[in-house]
Amino acid sequence: MEFLGGPLTPSSPRIPCYRTLDGTGKHIPDAVVPHDLQQQDAVALYTAMAKLQVMDTICYDAQRQGRFSFFMTCAGEEATVVGSAAGLDPRDMVFSQYREHGVLLWRGFSFDDFANQLYGNSLEPGQGRQMPIHYGSKELNYQTVSSPLATQLPHAAGAAYAMKLDGADTVAAAYFGEGASSEGDFHAALNFAATLGAPCLFICRNNGYAISTPANEQYAGDGIACRGTAYGMPAIRVDGGDARAVYCATRAAREIALRDGCPVLIEAMSYRSGHHSTSDDSSRYRTREEMVAWRARDPVVRFRHWLVANAWWDEEREKQLRHATRQQVIEALEKASKVAKPPVSALFSDVYADMPWHLQEQLQETLQVARRHPHLCPPDMPVQ
Amino acid sequence: MDSNDKALVFGEDVAFGGVFRCTVGLLERYGRRCFNTPLCEQGIVGFGIGLATQGYTPIAEIQFADYIYPAFDQLVNEAAKYRYRSGGTFTAGGLTVRAPYGAVGHGGHYHSQSVESFFTHVPGLKVVVPSSPAQAKGLLLSCIQDPDPCIFFEPKMLYRTSVEEVPVGEYTIPLGQAQMLREGADITLIGWGAQVHVLAQAAQAVADADGISCEVLDLRTLLPWDVQAVTASVNKTGRLLVSHEAPLSSGFGAELVAEVSRRCFLRLEAPPVRVCGSDTPFPLVFEPLYLPGVERVVDAIRATVRF
Numbered sequence: 138m139e140f141l142g143g144p145l146t147p148s149s150p151r152i153p154c155y156r157t158l159d160g161t162g163k164h165i166p167d168a169v170v171p172h173d174l175q176q177q178d179a180v181a182l183y184t185a186m187a188k189l190q191v192m193d194t195i196c197y198d199a200q201r202q203g204r205f206s207f208f209m210t211c212a213g214e215e216a217t218v219v220g221s222a223a224g225l226d227p228r229d230m231v232f233s234q235y236r237e238h239g240v241l242l243w244r245g246f247s248f249d250d251f252a253n254q255l256y257g258n259s260l261e262p263g264q265g266r267q268m269p270i271h272y273g274s275k276e277l278n279y280q281t282v283s284s285p286l287a288t289q290l291p292h293a294a295g296a297a298y299a300m301k302l303d304g305a306d307t308v309a310a311a312y313f314g315e316g317a318s319s320e321g322d323f324h325a326a327l328n329f330a331a332t333l334g335a336p337c338l339f340i341c342r343n344n345g346y347a348i349s350t351p352a353n354e355q356y357a358g359d360g361i362a363c364r365g366t367a368y369g370m371p372a373i374r375v376d377g378g379d380a381r382a383v384y385c386a387t388r389a390a391r392e393i394a395l396r397d398g399c400p401v402l403i404e405a406m407s408y409r410s411g412h413h414s415t416s417d418d419s420s421r422y423r424t425r426e427e428m429v430a431w432r433a434r435d436p437v438v439r440f441r442h443w444l445v446a447n448a449w450w451d452e453e454r455e456k457q458l459r460h461a462t463r464q465q466v467i468e469a470l471e472k473a474s475k476v477a478k479p480p481v482s483a484l485f486s487d488v489y490a491d492m493p494w495h496l497q498e499q500l501q502e503t504l505q506v507a508r509r510h511p512h513l514c515p516p517d518m519p520v521q
Numbered sequence: 522m523d524s525n526d527k528a529l530v531f532g533e534d535v536a537f538g539g540v541f542r543c544t545v546g547l548l549e550r551y552g553r554r555c556f557n558t559p560l561c562e563q564g565i566v567g568f569g570i571g572l573a574t575q576g577y578t579p580i581a582e583i584q585f586a587d588y589i590y591p592a593f594d595q596l597v598n599e600a601a602k603y604r605y606r607s608g609g610t611f612t613a614g615g616l617t618v619r620a621p622y623g624a625v626g627h628g629g630h631y632h633s634q635s636v637e638s639f640f641t642h643v644p645g646l647k648v649v650v651p652s653s654p655a656q657a658k659g660l661l662l663s664c665i666q667d668p669d670p671c672i673f674f675e676p677k678m679l680y681r682t683s684v685e686e687v688p689v690g691e692y693t694i695p696l697g698q699a700q701m702l703r704e705g706a707d708i709t710l711i712g713w714g715a716q717v718h719v720l721a722q723a724a725q726a727v728a729d730a731d732g733i734s735c736e737v738l739d740l741r742t743l744l745p746w747d748v749q750a751v752t753a754s755v756n757k758t759g760r761l762l763v764s765h766e767a768p769l770s771s772g773f774g775a776e777l778v779a780e781v782s783r784r785c786f787l788r789l790e791a792p793p794v795r796v797c798g799s800d801t802p803f804p805l806v807f808e809p810l811y812l813p814g815v816e817r818v819v820d821a822i823r824a825t826v827r828f
Contacts, residue, residue, distance in 0.1 A: 230575070262608040273607050280574065281607035285598045291564050292599070295571020295579070302577075309571070321591070325564030332559055333568075487605045488644050490614060490668035493697065493745040 144357055152362045154406060155386060156376035160434045162442030172224075172388050174381055176449045182223055182380055183444055184458060186215040186437045189239045191462040192248065193411070196255065199470055200269075200415045205255045207269045211236045213410030216380035216436035217342050218312075219243050221405070224387025225310055225338075230296050231279045232289035232311040235270055236342065240312075244277040248466050252473035260476050264483040286317040290326030290339065294400070297330065297337035301398050308394045310338040315404075316347025318361050327368040330400035337400040338390050339365075342377065344409035349422040365402035377405030378436035381443070407436070478518040481507055522551050524691065525578050527615075528665065530555045532565055532582030540584060541621055541680050566592035566618060570600050573615035573670075580665060586622035586674055587634040600670040601645030614668040619661070621677035622650075623715055624766055624812055628677075629805040635767035635798070637713075640672050641744045641776065647671040647696060648744040652717040654685040659694030660741060667696060676715035699747035701754070705736035707826055708760035711751065711777060713740045716764050716813065723818035733826055743773055751777065752784050759790035760825050764813045769797040791828035796821045 145151075157168040174182065193210035200208040211218055218239035225231070231240055238251070250261075254272050257265030262273060263281065273281025280289065293311035300307050317323065318341055330337045341361045345352050352360070365372025371393055375386040383405055390401040408431040412419045419428075444450035485492060485500040492500070507513060507520045514520060522528050530547055536557045538545035547555035558565050562583055569579035583589045589596075596618070603613040624633045640648050647669050651657035657675065664671035702717065703724050710720040717739045724735035736754050740746055755761050761781050763774035774795040781793055796813040804811050 232571075262610045263606060264608045266608075267606050271606065273610060275607075275610040281603075281611055283599065283602070283606060285594060288567065288595060288599050291567025291595070292571035292574065294564075295568035295573075296575045297571070298568070299572050299575035299577050303575075321563055322567060322595075325559075325561045325567060328559050328561065329564045329568050333556070487609045489647075490604070490612075494748060495745060 142358075145359060149359070151359050152372070152374045154374045154376050155382055156379045157382045157385065158379045158439055158443055160439065162439035163446070164443065170381065170385060172385050174384065176447070178223070179444055179447070180449055182219060182384070183437075183440055183450065185219045185239065185243050186380065186440065187455075187458055188462045189215050189219065189242055190437055191459055192242070192251065192466050195463065195466045195470070196251070197411070197415060204470065204474065205257075205269050207415055208255070209236055209270050209414045210411040211239055213408045213431065213436065214342055214344055214377065215239060216440060217377035217383055217405040217407050220380040220383030221310070221340055221387040221403070224384045225391060226307060228278060228307045229391070230293075230307070230309045232293040232296070232309060233279065233282055234286065234289065234313045234317060235282050235284070236314070237312045238270070238272060241272055241274060241277060241279055244274075244279065246272065246274055246277060246279075248469035249472065250274070252469040253476065255470075256473040256476065257478065258473060258476040259479045260473075264479040264487070266483070287313055287320035287322040287326075289313070290322050291329060293337050293339070294326045294330040294333075294335045297335035297400070298333055301334065301336055306395060308336045308338055308391055310340060312340050312342065314347060315341060315343040315352055315355055315361055316350065318364070319355055327364065327370065327400065327402070331369045334398045335400055336394040336398055338387070338394060339400060339402045340387070341402070341404045342407060343404055344377075344407050346409050346413070346419070346423075348413045348417060349419070360404055362402060362404035370400045370402055372402035372404065374404045374406065377407030378434055378439060380436060380440045410435070478515050480519040480521045481514065482521060522547065522554065527576060528554065528578040528580060529572065530580045530582070531558050531569075533558060533560055533584050535582055539582065541677060543619075543675075543680075544582070562588055562590075562592040563595055566595040566600065569616045569618070570595060570603070570613045573613040574603075574611055576615070578615045578617075578665060580617045580619065583618060583620040585632055586620040586636045587631045589620055589636060592618075593639070596640070596646065596670075596672070597643050601643045603645075604669070605645060612668070613670050616670040617661075617664045617673060618671070619673045619675060621680070622674040623676045623678055624803070624808065625677050626808065627805065628803065630802045633803040635674075635765060637674055637743055638767055638771060638773045641773050645669070646744060647742065648674070649696060649742050650674045650676070650713040651741070652676070652714055652739050653679070653683055655687045656694060656739075656741065658687055659692050660696070662691065663693040663696050666693065671696075674714065678715045694741070696742045697745045697747055699741055699750040700739045701736065701750070702739055703735060703737040705734040705758065707734045707758055708762060708822055709736045709738060709751070709754040709758045710762050710764065710818070710822070711738045711740055712764045713743065716766060719813065719815050719818060720764060722815045723822060726815065726819050727822050731823065733822060735822065746777070748780065748784075751781060755781050755785045756788050759788050761789070761793040762796060762818070762821055762825060763793070764796040764818055766798050766812060768800045769795060770800050772797055791825045794821050794825050
């Protein structure tokens, strides 16, 4: 009679971590690289990660200046998000959590698109109804972000199942953090996907923190990857700071999912270098030393070192890219700030496909309120 | 299932026919389009939402309305808001959730609940309750075809006891429309589901014994509800009685009474009254006292008419 498992000790076996570049961005000899990146793709990947960093920095500062109410960066996780995005097909439906806007950027979401959503103006599909960073894009196959955690995971399982029924050659990809993986919807989604056979990628960004809660207060077992086995699906742990490894793992996972009509779990180990959001000050729960140590392994820098070693990138191009991106992002924010807000009627439309009687009544009442008390309306919101 | 090959029926135990035999024969006729899921309501609804986003017509069963709560987050925060938050670029409108609800004589706390008022409070959902087999077919088909996510509560008491001629072939009953079951002059009785039959009984009883003429409305859809039919009736009769099995306080009757009081205030001859379940968990041996049975409804009709 033998009991398996138990609390993790330093000598407990752990699922190994797949990586192809070391902490300084040097290629690891004998690393398994089934889909090596050629110059064009590598530069595209790097460019996207660098742009993401620039956009994040400027938008974070813009929020601090009061230009819009809220922002979240993905500092430290650029390789996880962009590397996996590159490993997917643009037709794959993405169900994200909230820190994966790098997928959108990779797929072609413009700085204008980002800025419009941040300002909640009349040009963004969400019509100013949700907080900033709740992006979505039908054209780019990126489901609109919602704040509740892990709710997107069962959606992805269902969407993937639909794709299988359709005989499509696409997958659904769900992103989530290690914190969200404690939610019941994580369990529901993986169990459904495995038992019903849904070609869904479950991509976990294990970034070490759920706001202030460190990962060792989030779970007692060997992270998230080990749960895949429990549910009967293949799983891999990958160095989330190694863009090439993430890219390879995602492509391979996608192939497995399509070939076998099954889900695959990817746990990407990384570090949330930034605060949880503009509402957070992480110096209150972690040390400078820890942050500095991880900054030294910045995934964007690591990947740049690899490009430079291949003579695919240089300082001059770096400067130009960062400068040009800075200008573009600032311009986009400026432009978006001047676009009118959606009209008052957008408060009441889209609750249902057709506006029922009680919303029609309430719309009329609200228009009267807006006319009687104009200060309740943002100045550039049409009262109609 | 015949007319829409993207219609899927799934949930716990639906494949063998379901614990109430609602899905008998579907596996044989439609194969993999009728399938069992693991035992997990939040998964059933979440999975259904995902199917709906891909253009499928998921018809998800929750085995008892008493067990719908794990799916509350998916219904309220996700399904209901899917269209609004994306500006209509994504919707979960193809989703229909069916659940047996209501008293069954011996169900106690967890096989008898009426949960409709948790959901009538959620913008973006539709809530529908049939009162008979013919109503059930027409209303369910409307829910399935409706472009918004619908919750369809089936009164389990009526699965065995309700017998009716049901037209073969496809037909729908419009959502948002009440049905007048009995025309009357002295008081409007409003209910839904199994309770409609209690009201019909009470109406007959007071007609025979007291010569009181009741107008009985089956609301059928609770969200959105048929304000025209209700106010037209109360403006005619001047009296309102709403009755539901769900507990009195904050039940859907409160919403009807509040709106009717506002819209028909000067016409009312008596305070609107609610005859409902007690504000307690649904009890077992006390069920006849808990439920708003015909005796309590009749008492309330007489008191209101004599106000």
